[in-house]
Amino acid sequence: MKKILTALFALFALAVPATxxxxxxIYTYDSFVSDWGPGAKIKEAxxxxxxxxxxxxAPGDGVAVLNRLKLEGKNTKADVVLGLDTNLTAEAASxxxxxxxxxxxxxxxxxxxxxxxIFMPFDFAHFAVVYDSQAIKQPPTSxxxxxxGDPTQKIVLEDPRSSTPGxxxxxxxxxxxxxxxxxxxxxxxxxxxxxxxxxSDAYALFTKGEAPMVLSYTTSPAYHMIAEKTDxxxxxxxxxxxxxxxxxAGLIDASPNRALAQKFLQFMMGPGFQDQxxxxxxxxxxxxxSAPLPPAFDTLVKPTKTLxxxxxxxxxxxxxxxxxxxxxxxx
Amino acid sequence: MAECDGELNxxxxxxxxxxxxxxxxxxxxxxxxxxGPVLAMALYQSPARADPYLFQVVRFxxxxxxxxxxxxxxFAIPFARGLARRRFAGKDVLVNLLGLPLSLPAIVVVLGIxxxxxxxxxxxxxxxxxxxxGILLAHVFFNLPLAARILLGQLxxxxxxxxxxxxxxxxxxxxxxxxIEWPQLARALPGVAILIFLLCTASFTVVLTLxxxxxxxxxxxxxxxxxxFDFDPPRAASLxxxxxAICGSLVLLxxxxxxxxxxxxxxxxxxxxxxxxxxxxxxxxxxxxAMALLLLLPPLLGITLPGLANLSxxxxxxxxxxxxxxxxxxxxxxxxLIVWPLAQLAARSHWWRRLTPLAMLLGLMVPPAVLATGWxxxxxxxxxxxxxxxxxxxxxxxxxxxxxxxxxLAPAVAVAAQRYDRLCSSLGLAGYRRMIVVDxxxxxxxxxxxxxxxAIVSLGDLTAIMLFGSQDFATLPSLIYRxxxxxxxxxxxxxxxxxxxxxxxxISLANRWSVADDKx
Numbered sequence: 107m108k109k110i111l112t113a114l115f116a117l118f119a120l121a122v123p124a125t126x127x128x129x130x131x132i133y134t135y136d137s138f139v140s141d142w143g144p145g146a147k148i149k150e151a152x153x154x155x156x157x158x159x160x161x162x163x164a165p166g167d168g169v170a171v172l173n174r175l176k177l178e179g180k181n182t183k184a185d186v187v188l189g190l191d192t193n194l195t196a197e198a199a200s201x202x203x204x205x206x207x208x209x210x211x212x213x214x215x216x217x218x219x220x221x222x223x224i225f226m227p228f229d230f231a232h233f234a235v236v237y238d239s240q241a242i243k244q245p246p247t248s249x250x251x252x253x254x255g256d257p258t259q260k261i262v263l264e265d266p267r268s269s270t271p272g273x274x275x276x277x278x279x280x281x282x283x284x285x286x287x288x289x290x291x292x293x294x295x296x297x298x299x300x301x302x303x304x305x306s307d308a309y310a311l312f313t314k315g316e317a318p319m320v321l322s323y324t325t326s327p328a329y330h331m332i333a334e335k336t337d338x339x340x341x342x343x344x345x346x347x348x349x350x351x352x353x354x355a356g357l358i359d360a361s362p363n364r365a366l367a368q369k370f371l372q373f374m375m376g377p378g379f380q381d382q383x384x385x386x387x388x389x390x391x392x393x394x395x396s397a398p399l400p401p402a403f404d405t406l407v408k409p410t411k412t413l414x415x416x417x418x419x420x421x422x423x424x425x426x427x428x429x430x431x432x433x434x435x436x437x
Numbered sequence: 438m439a440e441c442d443g444e445l446n447x448x449x450x451x452x453x454x455x456x457x458x459x460x461x462x463x464x465x466x467x468x469x470x471x472x473g474p475v476l477a478m479a480l481y482q483s484p485a486r487a488d489p490y491l492f493q494v495v496r497f498x499x500x501x502x503x504x505x506x507x508x509x510x511x512f513a514i515p516f517a518r519g520l521a522r523r524r525f526a527g528k529d530v531l532v533n534l535l536g537l538p539l540s541l542p543a544i545v546v547v548l549g550i551x552x553x554x555x556x557x558x559x560x561x562x563x564x565x566x567x568x569x570x571g572i573l574l575a576h577v578f579f580n581l582p583l584a585a586r587i588l589l590g591q592l593x594x595x596x597x598x599x600x601x602x603x604x605x606x607x608x609x610x611x612x613x614x615x616x617i618e619w620p621q622l623a624r625a626l627p628g629v630a631i632l633i634f635l636l637c638t639a640s641f642t643v644v645l646t647l648x649x650x651x652x653x654x655x656x657x658x659x660x661x662x663x664x665x666f667d668f669d670p671p672r673a674a675s676l677x678x679x680x681x682a683i684c685g686s687l688v689l690l691x692x693x694x695x696x697x698x699x700x701x702x703x704x705x706x707x708x709x710x711x712x713x714x715x716x717x718x719x720x721x722x723x724x725x726x727a728m729a730l731l732l733l734l735p736p737l738l739g740i741t742l743p744g745l746a747n748l749s750x751x752x753x754x755x756x757x758x759x760x761x762x763x764x765x766x767x768x769x770x771x772x773x774l775i776v777w778p779l780a781q782l783a784a785r786s787h788w789w790r791r792l793t794p795l796a797m798l799l800g801l802m803v804p805p806a807v808l809a810t811g812w813x814x815x816x817x818x819x820x821x822x823x824x825x826x827x828x829x830x831x832x833x834x835x836x837x838x839x840x841x842x843x844x845x846l847a848p849a850v851a852v853a854a855q856r857y858d859r860l861c862s863s864l865g866l867a868g869y870r871r872m873i874v875v876d877x878x879x880x881x882x883x884x885x886x887x888x889x890x891x892a893i894v895s896l897g898d899l900t901a902i903m904l905f906g907s908q909d910f911a912t913l914p915s916l917i918y919r920x921x922x923x924x925x926x927x928x929x930x931x932x933x934x935x936x937x938x939x940x941x942x943x944i945s946l947a948n949r950w951s952v953a954d955d956k957x
Contacts, residue, residue: 140919141753166903169665176668177813197668260556265645267662295650299556300567303645303658306921307544311646313926314548315557329924388924425667432490436652 128158130366133171135189136164137387144382151378158366168270168353172198179203180360185367188228188355188374193273193424195225195354196417205359208368213375216352216392217412225354228374229389231323232348232409233274234341235261241318245342249282252319252344253294260299261319262308266428269304270351275321277420278349280427281413287427291434301435324348324407325388331402332385347411353389456778457789461796463775467836468799470815471808472677479674491659495679498655501569501644502637505576506630512577513584513629516729518618519722520585521592522713531730532589533944535582536889537737539841540897540940542914543575543642544921545740545933550575550647552739560735571647576640578736580633581729587844590886591625592618594849604711613712627691628794628844635684635801635840656680660804670810677807684802688795737937744934747927753916754932758939761896761912764827765943768834769891772842775835776887780847781876784854797843800836808833809904826905833901838891845890849883850876889947896940913939 139145139162149160165174168189175182175198182203190198198204206223214220214227235252237245242259246252252261264272283290299317302308312320322341330339355374357367373379375393383391384399391399520528538546553559554566554574564570599617608616639657648654656676663673713722776797783789800808809829816824853876861871877884899914906915913936920929 137919137922140923141751142919142923142925173665173668174813177810178817181817265651265658267651267658267666268645273666298650300646300648301650303642304922306918307547307642307646309924310544310548310921310926310929311551311555314551314555316551316555326924333924429490432651435650436490436493436654 128363128366129161130158130185130363130370131161131163131183132186132188133163133165133174133184135167135171138189139164142386144386147382148379152370152373155373156366156369168194175203176201182358184358185361185363186355186357186370190354191270192352192354192417193420195222196421198356199224203358204356207357207371209371209375214392217350218414225356226371226374227352227354227392228379229383229387229392230350230352231325231389232350232412233271233278234322234324234348234407235319236322236326236339236341237319239338239340247343248345249278253290255297257296259297260317261297261321262299262311262317263301263321264305264308265301265303266431271305271321274349274351276427276431277415278413281349281415282346288430288434291431295435325390328402328406329388332400341407343407347413348409349413453778453781457782460775460778464796464799464839467832468803471811472803474811474814475670475674475807479671494654494656494659497653498638501572502634505573505580505637506633508573508577509580509584509633510626510630512581512729512732513588514622515725517585517588517592519725520589522710523722533941533948535586536893536944537937537940538579538582540893541740541937542897542899542917545917546575546578546736547643547646549736549740550578552743553735567647567649572644572653575643575647576637577732580636581732584629584633585729587625587629588622590845590883591621591848594852595621600710600712608712610712610715610718625848631688631691632840632844634687635798638680638684639801639804657804661806664806664810673807677804680804681802688798692791692794741934741937744930747931748934749928749931753911754935757911757913757916760910764831764834764912765892765895767831768838768895769888771831771835772838772891773884773888776839776842776846780843780850783847784851794843797839800839805833805900805904826910829905830901834895834898835891838894841890841894842887846883846887849880853879885947889944893940
């Protein structure tokens with residue numbers, strides 16, 4: 107018996123050096139690591155810089171990632187969490203699991219100055235109403251025109267209760283109309299063809315031609331131009347400004363691989379990571395790329411004004427604002 | 438010898454009772470492990486507030502679910518009767534088609550319906566698809582075939598002696614209906630209706646996408662919101678309790694109406710029909726079949742035709758098809774293993790006959806998001822090894838498939854029990870020997886149907902795979918979803934076509950196998 111134990115112990119001891127290659131576990135959203143996402147190439151690029159392995163864990167979308175973290179608490183296996191947006195960071199920070207990233211804040215090339223010491227941005231895009239230029243010759247030029255426009259020209263929206271862009275549009279309405287947001291929703295209501303549970307459901311209805319407008323991103327037309335070689339789908343530029351989505355990453359403070367996690371966040375701001383963002387994640391890079399973006403990106407709408415609530419504002423008011431939307435839409 | 442006799446009388450029951458208890462235990466444990474932790478979290482915190490919106494949600498949930506169930510069953514009864522009475526070219530293909538809708542993810546069906554009846558659809562403007570009409574259309578598309586398939590199974594189980602006797606007694610079509618067909622259908626109807634009702638209660642994508650706005654919402658959406666965006670397990674738990682209370686009492690109520698009678702003995706040959714020869718009967722059957730086809734075929738074409746132009750066999754397709762098949766077969770096997778002993782015992786015990794259907798439906802009454810959260814908490818706390826995602830997906834799929842398999846199998850098991858129990862006990866056949874010699878032989882067809890239905894439910898699953906899946910593990914539905922999530926709507930329609938073909942081939946093979954076996 108003793109011999110067996112000794113043998114087992116020896117075997118175990120032998121096995122340890124083989125697994126000593128550090129593994130960095132990164133929680134992220136599903137489409138980041140899908141076959142068409144940037145995940146695989148980023149993994150390859152980072153693993154060249156370290157004697158380590160990246161393990162992606164994708165429990166769903168950004169909200170699902172945060173919920174997984176809440177359920178696991180201190181027992182989480184994550185070293186890095188990548189893909190929350192600024193609407194979730196206040197809640198994420200309040201779990202107490204995240205530590206300071208220690209990355210130079212000035213590396214962040216975001217439309218708003220970056221001050222968060224816990225989360226570092228890796229990409230961003232403004233929300234926009236994307237329209238079919240074959241169906242609409244004169245798109246709305248402001249949110250107000252959208253709200254008060256011809257109710258036979260429909261838009262497909264996403265549900266703010268189940269979708270990130272849906273919540274983004276709710277915040278957009280709130281930041282433009284403030285206390286009058288409920289009334290604005292009531293005016294917009296006849297123009298809404300339907301409120302889909304997620305972005306992909308809404309976008310599928312839009313590309314089927316069911317409605318000439320959909321809520322998406324300023325970067326959406328770049329996909330159609332680059333992958334489908336068509337400029338049929340365009341984003342409408344709104345004079346009140348566009349609401350911004352910034353996607354961020356943070357590191358788990360108690361992680362045994364904290365140093366490696368920090369190295370990854372540093373890497374995230376450079377070309378090895380950022381080069382993959384524009385044409386794989388279809389967002390704008392928040393760090394340095396090795397070359398200018400493809401020409402299609404120059405043609406995109408560049409909002410003159412950026413709208414963004416603080417993470418704390420969103421965390422405190424989200425439920426009340428969703429209830430306000432429900433009241434306007436469901437009665 | 439006396440010992441032997443005692444064993445003979447005792448063992449069939451003892452064995453089936455032990456395995457039925459085990460099966461029931463597995464189901465209850467799975468549901469408790471899911472619901473328990475969420476409920477426990479609710480107890481520590483303040484309960485949810487009841488707001489007017491919640492009442493609206495409950496009202497709409499009940500309205501659309503009961504309308505969907507009523508319409509599906511109303512169309513399914515004449516359709517199934519027509520199918521049972523008529524022989525026509527392509528009938529086998531048509532029956533196989535009935536299995537397809539269940540295997541399709543909701544968003545695929547929604548897009549198929551929009552392709553036909555949407556604003557830019559082929560028959561655009563015929564109906565307004567965004568609103569209650571669209572929701573009902575989608576739900577009937579899913580559930581009319583399900584109801585028809587189960588009811589057809591019921592009608593096929595009527596012994597040919599009944600029809601021959603009816604013909605000898607000079608039964609008219611109406612007598613055949615009231616004396617032979619209806620009593621047989623009535624046994625399955627409450628189960629079918631409640632199954633459809635529960636499926637529609639849990640409907641999510643259909644209701645939101647075609648509903649037009651938050652006015653059309655089910656409790657399921659509210660529960661999902663509470664668990665996800667708000668991460669408010671107490672509210673989710675109280676909403677889930679409301680859902681459980683409503684659905685549970687409806688299930689109990691509907692089984693109160695179920696006569697639960699057992700069929701008559703027969704030689705088990707396929708029934709020859711002597712009725713329905715009049716022109717009026719032919720026209721009625723033709724009309725019922727045409728109506729059902731009119732509801733089913735256009736959306737199916739709307740799903741498959743756009744895919745034709747976008748068929749591409751990418752490197753991701755084969756692994757996804759393989760994963761789908763493996764998960765489908767594993768879930769179906771698990772579901773049948775659970776359903777089999779329970780159906781056996783329910784055939785012989787009054788109490789189990791009441792209890793089992795309720796237990797089978799539990800997995801549909803507790804929302805999957807709640808189950809997933811609970812399982813996750815339990816595993817994180819008590820499990821030292823990490824359970825592979827595939828195991829959890831198979832477990833949840835099997836749980837969701839139980840009522841389908843049970844509905845397909847239980848009536849046939851009840852008939853077989855009545856038919857062969859005395860013969861078996863006089864021959865001294867019991868336990869596993871009886872299972873192999875008698876039950877597996879006479880129950881091959883319903884068993885195959887139970888397996889097939891569970892596999893189909895699992896093939897179309899997008900819920901469990903989204904809740905537990907990881908990136909290196911994709912099924913055909915999750916591949917469709919990922920393609921859609923990265924702007925690849927055209928590729929997604931190609932994958933949807935492949936999923937449809939794939940399921941159709943599986944169904945056809947399964948049916949060919951069961952028919953071939955009958956002839957042997």
